[in-house]
Amino acid sequence: xxxxxxxxxxxxxxxxxxxxxxxxxxxxxxxxxxxxxxxxxxxxxxxxxxxxxxxxxxxxxxxxxxxxxxxxxxxxxxxxxxxxxxxxxxxxxxxxxxxxxxxxxxxxxxxxxxx
Amino acid sequence: xxxxxxxxxxxxxxxxxxxxxxxxxxxxxxxxxxxxxxxxxxxxxxxxxxxxxxxxxxxxxxxxxxxxxxxxxxxxxxxxxxxxxxxxxxxxxxxxxxxxxxxxxxxxxxx
Numbered sequence: 001x002x003x004x005x006x007x008x009x010x011x012x013x014x015x016x017x018x019x020x021x022x023x024x025x026x027x028x029x030x031x032x033x034x035x036x037x038x039x040x041x042x043x044x045x046x047x048x049x050x051x052x053x054x055x056x057x058x059x060x061x062x063x064x065x066x067x068x069x070x071x072x073x074x075x076x077x078x079x080x081x082x083x084x085x086x087x088x089x090x091x092x093x094x095x096x097x098x099x100x101x102x103x104x105x106x107x108x109x110x111x112x113x114x115x
Numbered sequence: 116x117x118x119x120x121x122x123x124x125x126x127x128x129x130x131x132x133x134x135x136x137x138x139x140x141x142x143x144x145x146x147x148x149x150x151x152x153x154x155x156x157x158x159x160x161x162x163x164x165x166x167x168x169x170x171x172x173x174x175x176x177x178x179x180x181x182x183x184x185x186x187x188x189x190x191x192x193x194x195x196x197x198x199x200x201x202x203x204x205x206x207x208x209x210x211x212x213x214x215x216x217x218x219x220x221x222x223x224x225x226x
Contacts, residue, residue: 031212040123042202042216043159056210091158098212100147106158 002026004107006092012113013082020078021110025094032075033104034067035091036060043091049075082114116141119217121203127223132193136220138186138203145215147206148179150188152199153219159202162188193224 005024013019025032030051035043046065048056051072061067064082069075079086089109095102121138128134140148148165163170165177165186176189186203203217 033212033214035214040218042119042204042218043214044216045213048212056213095212100149100164100206103161104214106160108158111156 004092004094004105006090006107006110008110009108010111010113012115015084015114016081018078018080019082019112020076021090021092021112023075023077023092023094023107025074025092026105027073029094029096029105030072031095031098031102032069033093033095034075034077035093035106037089037091037109038087046077079112082112084114087112087114117217118142118215119203119205121217121220123218123220125221125223127225128193129225130193130195132224133189133191134193134222135190136188136201136203136222138188138217140184140186140203140205140215142205142207142215143181143184144208145184145205146208146211148177148186149204149206149214150175150177150186151202151204151216153202154199159216162201190222193222195224195226198222198224 032049034046037043049069064080091109093104093106095104150162151159152162153159169178174191178187200219202219205215
């Protein structure tokens with residue numbers, strides 16, 4: 001499979017627990033993005049990596065959220081002390097470059113439910 | 116005000132109909148524009164980029180009006196398989212890696 005892979009596909013957790021999601025981008029893509037999508041809304045930008053460098057974090061990404069891409073390949077998104085408002089689909093995307101000429105490929109997402 | 120605004124629909128049309136979606140954006144410095152398609156509980160997928168001169172891909176035609184900050188998508192001869200949510204997406208000039216999504220317009224094509 002040469003697409004963007006995300007794991008797990010679904011996660012149910014109790015409020016206050018920590019969760020970690022993984023994203024494996026397309027191998028030659030050096031750009032990686034995390035988005036969050038809630039019901040009835042479009043995806044919202046969370047953060048952007050070029051290789052291992054995190055170049056932008058949205059203000060949506062509170063102190064409880066941290067993302068890493070340690071070797072410029074896969075990425076992890078951790079949410080500490082989860083809240084019910086964190087329930088959403090977390091989407092990862094990757095691209096070979098930026099701008100209109102480069103296609104962004106999204107993974108199937110991790111659906112988080114906080115109970 | 117949202118940066119990208121769309122009519123949420125749903126648009127309920129018969130097979131073979133022509134349907135048009137509109138989208139407005141607030142940042143006049145936006146650089147690039149796209150339409151994405153999202154099936155229920157699936158990831159968004161690029162449908163087409165939108166160029167200033169307008170562009171067509173089979174049954175799909177996209178138009179951009181920079182002066183009015185308005186983007187449109189026209190679908191001709193609707194198929195059942197066109198049923199999905201269509202997301203209008205804008206890429207800002209000052210952060211040409213970030214996609215700003217509208218909330219989407221839902222299309223239902225009935226037999």
